[in-house]
Amino acid sequence: MSGIEDVALRAGVSKATVSRALSGRGYVSTITRSRVETAANELGYVVSSNASSLVTGRTNNVGVIIPVINQWFFGSIIEGVERALLDRGYDLMLYNLTKNTEARSRVFEYFLVRKRVDAIIAVTLEISPDEAASLLALGKPIAGIGGPLAGIPTLSIDDIAAARLATEHLIALGHTNIMHVGGDSAELMDFHVHSKRLQGFRDALGAAGLPFSDESYMATHFDIPGGYAVAKQILGDPRRRPTAIFAAADEVAIGVILAARELGISVPDDLSVIGIDNHPLAELFGLTSIAQNPAKQGEQAVDLVIRQLETSGWTPPSIHTMVPAQLVMRSSTSAPRTGAQR
Amino acid sequence: MSGIEDVALRAGVSKATVSRALSGRGYVSTITRSRVETAANELGYVVSSNASSLVTGRTNNVGVIIPVINQWFFGSIIEGVERALLDRGYDLMLYNLTKNTEARSRVFEYFLVRKRVDAIIAVTLEISPDEAASLLALGKPIAGIGGPLAGIPTLSIDDIAAARLATEHLIALGHTNIMHVGGDSAELMDFHVHSKRLQGFRDALGAAGLPFSDESYMATHFDIPGGYAVAKQILGDPRRRPTAIFAAADEVAIGVILAARELGISVPDDLSVIGIDNHPLAELFGLTSIAQNPAKQGEQAVDLVIRQLETSGWTPPSIHTMVPAQLVMRSSTSAPRTGAQR
């Protein structure tokens, strides 16, 4: 474990020069720089980031707060964030913020405060005003992925538009009896997502002059079993059965398809299904979907905070950025069977 | 941003005493301690972990190296590790080590070296001897989840026994024509897993006097589409069709079930299917499985490294620990249709 002093000795220069040579700051002649570099290599020297941080005030760490890890959307975000951070030489500190208030407050009151991160990325966090305030109070660059967050620059697809797009696709195919299966507000995901996708659904129906009633919408868990369970209910009664279902997430849509198959309901002949996400399993189920790219959103969030960190005075151009989402057509949607409904 | 000096002033004591009071090390009278504590609270003081680390040499960070994030098994491990670490006051630094050699060597040569972590947890890493050596050379506590790793204490289920258990379950039901669908060695997962599960399968067949041939085994991607694709091939030819399939992971098994359903093959009447993991989706598909608990394995790995960190001289009792795995019976396995075979 050699220190900077050893390198200085071996290179025949002072600590200050070693520091300048290795960090690339200040004047160092090329000859000296290379002497220092070889000395450092020979000794296997590597700067103590602690000592360095202590004086510079920079940790080269970014904290990531995320409500779930084990779900495609969130896992992809982490992957994107991790890759982007490491590319830029930053380390990623992961905080899994579950609803469990004990662990939760600990993150806010203990972990985030200790001057260990330069910036924070908050992922679809349903946080209280108090918590948002305490994040802001840290005075560090923050970016969020997900719905608008008080005072924090965020990034997400336009959930309303995506839901409208999905619904319009069904309407364009000729469907008039469409149901929406959305997320349960008790879930960990930012509630904005659920309400916005419902909103987009309603908007599209309204624009097409189609009615919306309590029967047009059901909430469930945001996963395959959730979609399956609710579809079993919805599809059980043939008289009320819609000709199309817009699920707020692909996992839910896949659950719907599985339930339909079990009930002998043909997709898309008897029932069209569309989801949002373009989940890796969508291909296998031929699921039509609205594609979004969480890994890329993660990278963009990293951009947002790193840019604030590295170009002083820079602030994000807008408080909420919408990233694009497009329709990916597959075989789970088609025109309704003629005469089946109306 | 008040420092320890400010607290000392306000409490009317020296920096040394503040340090002792707040860290709980050394003698401090209760009255002084409480004065220091209120002063610290009033100022919103929190120690600079950098400064602290610099002198103590401890960072209170643990690095986690993991090949994939977005898969149930790996996501669960991260969740377990994260929870356990935060419980003990450690932060988690995440390194996603993909096959991509560029990013990979960067982790080994740059990130792990910088004295930023006290210990390392390596998850089912297929690492080269060089890489293993460079990990060991850090001189830090290490624990691994997955197959034996040269010189590194590891932790996993007994893959051979688990595979044997699964196969024996099928044999006990009366199956004699059993196929195994395993992982592709090109996958990111530690290759030991694949070969061991195959080994357990062969052992069980052998013990029951059943033949094993090249036709008894196929490899595929370790996910639902992988299982689906290979099952389409296997089940396509009725004459060669086995009465039971042991899939090396539940995701693969679910792919098999989906393929069987599409081909009109009844599970379990025409085909029994068993997997390993007890994946959350196993319930939905009625999948019989060998249950393991990756989150708990994560916690145990944390135990292993933290214990080494906090009790000097302690080393793990054994180089490789086997954690239990039990059979969970559901509806995807049953006796073969009488007369269907043999």
Place this chain on the structure above:
DNA sequence: TACGATTCTGGAAGCGGTTGCAGACGAGGA
């Protein structure tokens, strides 16, 4: 009452870097 053992506290020396400052040097312009 005396004395050693314990408890408590402050001074000061680091931990391993970074950076302001000043001096030395060579080059270009007046």
Place this chain on the structure above:
DNA sequence: TCCTCGTCTGCAACCGCTTCCAGAATCGTA
């Protein structure tokens, strides 16, 4: 030739905490 300016380097002062050491106060016991 002299002066100025840009380049290069070392000295030394920190960054904010921990801990060794020594001295003071308190306590228990002979």
